[in-house]
Amino acid sequence: MPADGETRPPQTRPLQPLASLAPLFAPRSVAVIGASADPSRIGGRPIAYALRAGFAGALYPVNPNREEIQGVKAWPSVAAIPEPIDFALLAIPAAGVPQALRDCAAKGAKAAVIFTAGFAEVGEAGLALQAEILEIARAHGIRLLGPNCLGLFNAAIGHCPTFTSGIEAAMPVPGRVGLVTQSGAYGTHLLNMARDRRIGVRQWVSTGNEADITAPECIGWMAASDEIDLIGVYMEGVNDRPALFRALAAARAARKPVVVMKVGRSEVGAQAAASHTASLAGSDASFEAALRRFGALRAKTTEEMLDILYAASLSPLPKGRRLGVLTASGGAGVLIADAAEEAGLSLPALPEAAQTAILAANPLASARNPVDVTAGVLNDFSKVISATSELRGAGYDMTAAFFTSWTASPVVGPKLREALLAGLDGDVDHPFAMICQGDAEVMASWERLGMMTFEDPSRAIHAMGALARLAEAFDAPEETPPEAPAGVSLPRETLSELAAKRLLARAGIPIPDETLATTPQEAADAAARLGTPCVLKIVSPDLPHKTEVGGVRLNVPPLEMETAAREMLESVARNAPHARIEGLLVGPMAGEGVELIVGARRDPVMGPVMLIGLGGVFTEVLKDVAVELAPLSPAQALAALNGLRGAALLHGARGKAPVDVQAAAEAISRLSALAAADPDGFESLEINPLLVMPEGVLALDALIEPRKE
Known part of the structure; x- marks a missing residue:
C-alpha cells in the first residue's frame, strides 16, 4: 500500500471483453463455498436471497458438514458437484481462497465473488495474497469480483450472491436503474435509500478491492445492457482509467445518464479511500473534468445523486x-x-x-x-x-x-x-x-x-x-480532437525559457520576436535595434522562477540596457551561483491585452489535464481556473474560457476592447495536443502568461518540466 498522501499509478490491466462479465451478472449455475444453513450469516444470506428471489439456475451449496442447506442439497466439496459451474461465491477465510479458487476453476467456473477481507486493504501480506488469487484467476479465465466486497445482485433473474442487508426486508422495486459502488456498507446504505425513494434498482454491484473487475468495467456492462437505462455510481478512486473512459463514452453513446458520487475530495478523504478499498483518489478536479468530457454528472451528496436518478428514471x-x-x-x-x-x-x-x-x-x-x-x-x-x-x-x-x-x-x-x-x-x-x-x-x-x-x-x-x-x-456534437504537432516532441531534460518557447512555436503557438544575447553589449545592441523599452530576462534551464534571483527586468530603455544586463548577470551569479547561463533574452514590451495562465499537468490517475485561467488576482486569489482533459478541440477550449467567472474581461468589460478569444482557444488546443501526444513524458507544461490581444496571442513565458522518474 502507498504511504499516506502518496499517489500510486493505476495498474496496467489487460483489456477484457464485456462478455466476460456475463457469468458474473447472469450465470446459469452458482456454487456457494462456505455455505451456511443460517440465513442470517454471511454464507447463508446469498442462498436465502436466491431462494426468495426465485433464481432459476442451479444452486450448489458447498459445506462438508451438511447434507442440505436451507432445503437445498449440499455438497461436501466443489469437486463433488456433478455438473460444471458458471459462477462461484467464496465466503471462507482468506487463507483458503487460493485453493478454493483452483477447485472452482477445475469445475469450469468463469466468474467468482470473494466476500473475504484480509487482502490488499490490510498491507503487504494481504497484497501478496491478492496477487496470488489474481494470478490463479487469470490463468484459468476466471473474472474476480472483490475481494473484500459485498457481491452483487441481478433482480431480473433472482441472482443474489451478496450478504448485503439492503435486500433483507424486500427486493428492490421493479425498475431499470443500475448501481455500482466501491464500498459495500455504503452501497447497502444507497440501496436502502433508493428503495425508500421508490427508485427501481435492477442490478447492484459492490467491487471492493478491484483486484480484477473494476467499477468502470461494471459501468460499461450496464451501459451495454438492454435491462439498464441509467447508472448511479459511488466511487472512492479509479484503478482503471481506460475502462472508465470507455464506459462513460459507451453510456453517452447509448444516451444513458451516469450519475457519480466521488468521495476523497479532501486530502484526508483521499487517504481514507486508499486505506479502505486500495483505490486511487487522484486529482478531484481532474476526475470531474473526465465526467464533464463524457457527459456524466457529478453529485456532491447522496441525496443529490438519488434525486437525479429518481428524476431521470421517471421523466424524459x-x-x-x-x-x-x-x-x-x-x-x-x-x-x-x-x-x-x-x-x-x-x-x-x-x-x-x-x-x-x-x-x-x-x-x-x-x-x-x-x-x-x-x-x-x-x-x-x-x-x-x-x-x-x-x-x-x-x-x-x-x-x-x-x-x-x-x-x-x-x-x-x-x-x-x-x-x-x-x-x-x-x-x-x-x-x-x-x-x-x-x-x-x-x-x-x-x-x-x-x-x-x-x-x-x-x-x-x-x-x-x-x-x-x-x-x-x-x-452536444462530437468534437474532433486536435492532432499532435508533427515533428515536435517533449524533451526529457529541463529547458530554458527560450528553448521552451521555441518548442511551443514549432507546435503552432505564437511567441515574441526576441534576441538571445551572450554579453551586455549584445543586449544593448539588440535593444537599440528595437528602439523601444524592452524586456530583459536571464536564460537558464536551472531557473524556473527568474524573478527570485533578479532575472527579470521590464521597460528597460535601450540606453540603459547594457547597465541593466550587467547588473542582472551579477545578481544571478550572486543568488544562483550554480545555475547554467545560456545568455540574456531581449524582446519588445508586449502590447495591451488580457493575460491568461495556461498549463498542462500530468495527473497520475486521470492522465494529462489542462488548467486554464485568467492571470493575476483571478488565479491567485479567486481560484478562477478551468480544468479539462487533454486534448481539447478549439471549441472545447473556447467553452472553458467562456466558463471562467472573469470571462467578461475577454469580451470587453469596462469599456475595454474585446480580445481575440478564438486565437487563445487555438493556442490552448495546440498546447493540449502536445501534452496528449506524450502523456507520460512530462510533469507540467506552462505558458504564463499567454497574452491575448485584440488580434492574436503571444506566449510571453514558458516552462516545460519533464517527467520525474
Whole structure:
C-alpha cells in the first residue's frame, strides 16, 4: 500500500471483453463455498436471497458438514458437484481462497465473488495474497469480483450472491436503474435509500478491492445492457482509467445518464479511500473534468445523486432549459425562481394572450411565470385547468407545480389530479415535478402518471436542472480532437525559457520576436535595434522562477540596457551561483491585452489535464481556473474560457476592447495536443502568461518540466 498522501499509478490491466462479465451478472449455475444453513450469516444470506428471489439456475451449496442447506442439497466439496459451474461465491477465510479458487476453476467456473477481507486493504501480506488469487484467476479465465466486497445482485433473474442487508426486508422495486459502488456498507446504505425513494434498482454491484473487475468495467456492462437505462455510481478512486473512459463514452453513446458520487475530495478523504478499498483518489478536479468530457454528472451528496436518478428514471430529458411554474403559493414561487437561477434554468414570461386568458378565468391570479393560482382555486378547480393548459400551450421544456399538502387530502387530491390531467390533455410528455406532500402511496400515485414528486422545491428544481445538463451533454456534437504537432516532441531534460518557447512555436503557438544575447553589449545592441523599452530576462534551464534571483527586468530603455544586463548577470551569479547561463533574452514590451495562465499537468490517475485561467488576482486569489482533459478541440477550449467567472474581461468589460478569444482557444488546443501526444513524458507544461490581444496571442513565458522518474 502507498504511504499516506502518496499517489500510486493505476495498474496496467489487460483489456477484457464485456462478455466476460456475463457469468458474473447472469450465470446459469452458482456454487456457494462456505455455505451456511443460517440465513442470517454471511454464507447463508446469498442462498436465502436466491431462494426468495426465485433464481432459476442451479444452486450448489458447498459445506462438508451438511447434507442440505436451507432445503437445498449440499455438497461436501466443489469437486463433488456433478455438473460444471458458471459462477462461484467464496465466503471462507482468506487463507483458503487460493485453493478454493483452483477447485472452482477445475469445475469450469468463469466468474467468482470473494466476500473475504484480509487482502490488499490490510498491507503487504494481504497484497501478496491478492496477487496470488489474481494470478490463479487469470490463468484459468476466471473474472474476480472483490475481494473484500459485498457481491452483487441481478433482480431480473433472482441472482443474489451478496450478504448485503439492503435486500433483507424486500427486493428492490421493479425498475431499470443500475448501481455500482466501491464500498459495500455504503452501497447497502444507497440501496436502502433508493428503495425508500421508490427508485427501481435492477442490478447492484459492490467491487471492493478491484483486484480484477473494476467499477468502470461494471459501468460499461450496464451501459451495454438492454435491462439498464441509467447508472448511479459511488466511487472512492479509479484503478482503471481506460475502462472508465470507455464506459462513460459507451453510456453517452447509448444516451444513458451516469450519475457519480466521488468521495476523497479532501486530502484526508483521499487517504481514507486508499486505506479502505486500495483505490486511487487522484486529482478531484481532474476526475470531474473526465465526467464533464463524457457527459456524466457529478453529485456532491447522496441525496443529490438519488434525486437525479429518481428524476431521470421517471421523466424524459427536456429539450431546453425553459421552466414553467404553477403554484398555489406566492412564497413558493419566489423560492422556485431562486432555485431555478442557481440551477441554470430560465423562467420566461407567458405570452400576453396566455396571461390574459388566465386572468379572465382567475382575476386573483398572478399570470406571468411563476403562475400563482392562489388558494381561491379550492372553490373552482377549473381555474387550475385553465392555468395548466396555458402553460402547456406555451411550450415550456419543464413544469414545476407546487400544491403543498393538497395532494394528501382525500377531498382535494382527486380534484387536483383531475384538473391537472385535464389541463395537460392527459399526457405528461415532458419533465413535470409535483412539489407536494403525502404518504408513499400518494406520491406513488402521481409517479404512475409520469410525474416526479418532491417535498422540497429546491431539490425538485435542481434535479430538473440536472436533466437539462444531461440532455445538453447527449445532444452536444462530437468534437474532433486536435492532432499532435508533427515533428515536435517533449524533451526529457529541463529547458530554458527560450528553448521552451521555441518548442511551443514549432507546435503552432505564437511567441515574441526576441534576441538571445551572450554579453551586455549584445543586449544593448539588440535593444537599440528595437528602439523601444524592452524586456530583459536571464536564460537558464536551472531557473524556473527568474524573478527570485533578479532575472527579470521590464521597460528597460535601450540606453540603459547594457547597465541593466550587467547588473542582472551579477545578481544571478550572486543568488544562483550554480545555475547554467545560456545568455540574456531581449524582446519588445508586449502590447495591451488580457493575460491568461495556461498549463498542462500530468495527473497520475486521470492522465494529462489542462488548467486554464485568467492571470493575476483571478488565479491567485479567486481560484478562477478551468480544468479539462487533454486534448481539447478549439471549441472545447473556447467553452472553458467562456466558463471562467472573469470571462467578461475577454469580451470587453469596462469599456475595454474585446480580445481575440478564438486565437487563445487555438493556442490552448495546440498546447493540449502536445501534452496528449506524450502523456507520460512530462510533469507540467506552462505558458504564463499567454497574452491575448485584440488580434492574436503571444506566449510571453514558458516552462516545460519533464517527467520525474
